[in-house]
Amino acid sequence: MTGTENSSQIVSLIRTFKMLNRFNRTRSDARQSRILYFDMLTEYYTQIKNAHDAGKMIASHPVFFPAEILYAMDIVPMHTEMTTWMDALFLKEQGELLAKGAELGLAPEICSPHRGVAGMFALQKVPRPDIILWSNLICDNTAKFGELVMQITGSPGYFLDNPFQNSPAEMSYLVGELKDMIHFLEQNTGRKMDYTKLSDIVVRMDHEIELYREISDLRKAVPCPMSIDGYLELLGADYMFPGQPASAKYLTLLRDELKIQVESGRGVISPERFRLMTLFIPPLYLINHLADIYAGLGTVSVVEPMFTRWSEGRLDPSKPLESIALKSFLLPERRSMYGLFGQTAINDITESAEQFKVDGAVYWAFLGCRHTCATIKIIKETLNDVDVPMLTIDCDLVDPTVNSKEDTQSKFQQFIELLEDR
Amino acid sequence: MKTIGIDAGSLNIKVVVLDDNKITGYSIVPAGDDGTASAKQALENALVLQGDACKTVATGIGVKLLTFVPQQKSITTCLARGVRFLFPSVKLSIDMGAESTTVIKLNDKGRLADWANHDKCASGTGLFLQQMAKLMAMPIAEMSHLSLKAQSRPEITSTCAVFAESEVISYVHRMPPTPMPDIAAGIYYSVVSRVMSLCKRVGIEKDIAVTGGVALNTGLVTILEKEIGTKVMVPEVPQIVAALGAAIIAGENAQKGITQ
Numbered sequence: 001m002t003g004t005e006n007s008s009q010i011v012s013l014i015r016t017f018k019m020l021n022r023f024n025r026t027r028s029d030a031r032q033s034r035i036l037y038f039d040m041l042t043e044y045y046t047q048i049k050n051a052h053d054a055g056k057m058i059a060s061h062p063v064f065f066p067a068e069i070l071y072a073m074d075i076v077p078m079h080t081e082m083t084t085w086m087d088a089l090f091l092k093e094q095g096e097l098l099a100k101g102a103e104l105g106l107a108p109e110i111c112s113p114h115r116g117v118a119g120m121f122a123l124q125k126v127p128r129p130d131i132i133l134w135s136n137l138i139c140d141n142t143a144k145f146g147e148l149v150m151q152i153t154g155s156p157g158y159f160l161d162n163p164f165q166n167s168p169a170e171m172s173y174l175v176g177e178l179k180d181m182i183h184f185l186e187q188n189t190g191r192k193m194d195y196t197k198l199s200d201i202v203v204r205m206d207h208e209i210e211l212y213r214e215i216s217d218l219r220k221a222v223p224c225p226m227s228i229d230g231y232l233e234l235l236g237a238d239y240m241f242p243g244q245p246a247s248a249k250y251l252t253l254l255r256d257e258l259k260i261q262v263e264s265g266r267g268v269i270s271p272e273r274f275r276l277m278t279l280f281i282p283p284l285y286l287i288n289h290l291a292d293i294y295a296g297l298g299t300v301s302v303v304e305p306m307f308t309r310w311s312e313g314r315l316d317p318s319k320p321l322e323s324i325a326l327k328s329f330l331l332p333e334r335r336s337m338y339g340l341f342g343q344t345a346i347n348d349i350t351e352s353a354e355q356f357k358v359d360g361a362v363y364w365a366f367l368g369c370r371h372t373c374a375t376i377k378i379i380k381e382t383l384n385d386v387d388v389p390m391l392t393i394d395c396d397l398v399d400p401t402v403n404s405k406e407d408t409q410s411k412f413q414q415f416i417e418l419l420e421d422r
Numbered sequence: 423m424k425t426i427g428i429d430a431g432s433l434n435i436k437v438v439v440l441d442d443n444k445i446t447g448y449s450i451v452p453a454g455d456d457g458t459a460s461a462k463q464a465l466e467n468a469l470v471l472q473g474d475a476c477k478t479v480a481t482g483i484g485v486k487l488l489t490f491v492p493q494q495k496s497i498t499t500c501l502a503r504g505v506r507f508l509f510p511s512v513k514l515s516i517d518m519g520a521e522s523t524t525v526i527k528l529n530d531k532g533r534l535a536d537w538a539n540h541d542k543c544a545s546g547t548g549l550f551l552q553q554m555a556k557l558m559a560m561p562i563a564e565m566s567h568l569s570l571k572a573q574s575r576p577e578i579t580s581t582c583a584v585f586a587e588s589e590v591i592s593y594v595h596r597m598p599p600t601p602m603p604d605i606a607a608g609i610y611y612s613v614v615s616r617v618m619s620l621c622k623r624v625g626i627e628k629d630i631a632v633t634g635g636v637a638l639n640t641g642l643v644t645i646l647e648k649e650i651g652t653k654v655m656v657p658e659v660p661q662i663v664a665a666l667g668a669a670i671i672a673g674e675n676a677q678k679g680i681t682q
Contacts (some may be wrong), residue, residue, distance in 0.1 A: 418499070
């Protein structure tokens with residue numbers, strides 16, 4: 001493929017990120033880490049846009065996929081769900097992608113980011129990936145939709161099988177899977193795995209996980225120094241730039257900014273009236289509006305145990321593949337969303353409530369993610385046992401027809417009244 | 423101290439006047455096309471009886487229209503206050519209005535502890551019951567009494583008002599037709615099954631109250647009692663509970679010096 005191919009969505013995203021940063025740079029109160037984050041996104045999508053002209057291969061991959069392997073092989077990664085998220089967040093063109101997904105026969109009950117990904121490839125909104133990678137981490141939709149993308153794009157693909165449990169046998173199995181995937185990539189791209197580069201990536205990834213833990217600790221401060229829109233940046237930094245110099249720089253800068261705020265006793269909301277736990281992910285198209293709602297009600301999201309609390313463990317650059325496998329077991333999402341929802345996940349919820357001095361919790365019940373919604377009752381009862389009320393809002397991550405701003409605001413208002421009244 | 427609560431519902435505007443913790447007047451006026459005018463009319467009706475202006479709090483789905491009332495509270499908070507005032511022992515209250523059903527749970531202090539509501543489909547609401555009565559060509563009160571004579575009940579979908587309607591039509595017109603009392607009971611069971619799922623979401627705990635206009639429907643309340651396994655408390659005028667709660671909050675706000 002050459003520069004003649006259609007990449008209208010990518011071009012629009014790049015233009016939007018540049019425009020946002022032009023605006024951010026004129027504001028004295030803009031967070032420098034946010035400016036850096038948008039620069040990173042600009043660079044990420046510029047790499048995708050120019051990949052084929054530069055003679056590079058593009059590999060598309062889903063959430064929770066070890067993109068470190070791709071970076072080490074100098075293959076350009078394209079995070080599929082994040083790209084539909086970005087579309088919902090910044091371009092508001094998700095309706096077109098979802099409509100195309102529906103045309104392909106994907107029912108509304110199926111995860112909307114995945115429906116959007118199918119629509120995005122079918123409409124050729126992004127450059128055609130040369131390789132399709134996918135895995136069963138984190139759900140059945142993730143496990144199956146790669147085959148559909150292969151059919152739409154005609155590109156070869158590889159399915160990475162992730163075991164449920166963390167045992168030596170399963171760790172060794174996952175390392176074997178990674179080796180097989182590398183072999184597949186080498187055969188299909190002509191690129192060789194650079195293990196020295198992979199070790200360097202592991203060094204940075206290990207550092208980044210430590211930075212995530214520090215950032216999480218800083219958010220325990222009262223008042224809390226970070227707002228809910230920072231949550232999505234934390235996700236994007238790992239999902240799109242794992243072990244990359246840019247993400248290490250971003251997380252270091254964010255950590256330092258938060259540290260200064262904590263030391264000076266400045267919160268992101270003043271006065272801070274209520275500290276909330278966020279469960280799952282709020283609708284992306286509402287995120288800016290949500291930040292306003294939170295600010296207006298003196299409310300701040302302080303912890304997201306399902307997404308931003310990494311498990312204990314360190315990566316070892318002398319064993320890069322084993323470290324990449326281990327990282328997939330340290331992922332915050334894995335405890336509550338993959339395999340058993342066990343005592344560790346429950347403890348994580350109660351410990352977070354206590355350590356972050358949470359007043360209430362909001363569960364964004366994404367209708368397309370049925371396996372996580374199955375845990376709502378357990379989580380609610382767990383939180384109620386430690387005297388933390390939980391609001392459940394049925395929603396969709398990218399489809400704006402499920403919740404209106406007004407509906408969300410009204411539910412929030414009711415919940416805040418409940419907290420005030422206790 | 424005299425206070426007023428206004429509940430701007432989708433079908434009716436309700437106003438309650440509270441004087442030293444006693445309901446001294448109330449008014450229920452159809453919302454009509456102009457909710458603001460209807461609210462002013464309801465307020466006027468109540469004030470004609472009372473004679474002077476006082477602290478007011480507004481609530482309900484149409485609360486945004488009541489721009490002349492500076493203090494507003496959500497329906498769940500108001501329901502909790504109203505129910506506690508009428509029935510201090512209540513832990514769970516089911517409010518069945520024209521367009522939505524809300525289940526609230528109260529803590530030991532009578533404050534709102536949790537809630538769940540259906541607001542996406544007309545199935546299980548007062549308007550749904552009105553529509554069903556129209557299909558069966560009888561007033562809603564008659565449908566209610568008829569349901570008490572049911573010998574059995576057909577299954578009617580509880581997830582979609584439109585599908586439920588076509589099912590009821592098929593029961594009415596099949597040969598031999600399904601007895602009307604059974605169809606009426608089937609309709610009420612369909613509504614009650616939705617309500618029960620909401621109750622289970624917040625946890626069923628006695629004592630239980632039922633409020634809102636649908637609470638006047640004895641046939642439905644009887645079936646609800648069977649399903650929930652206990653008698654429920656129904657206020658004399660179940661439509662005005664949220665307005666009553668708003669009037670109580672108006673008093674609390676006045677005591678705290680809150681004006682906005």
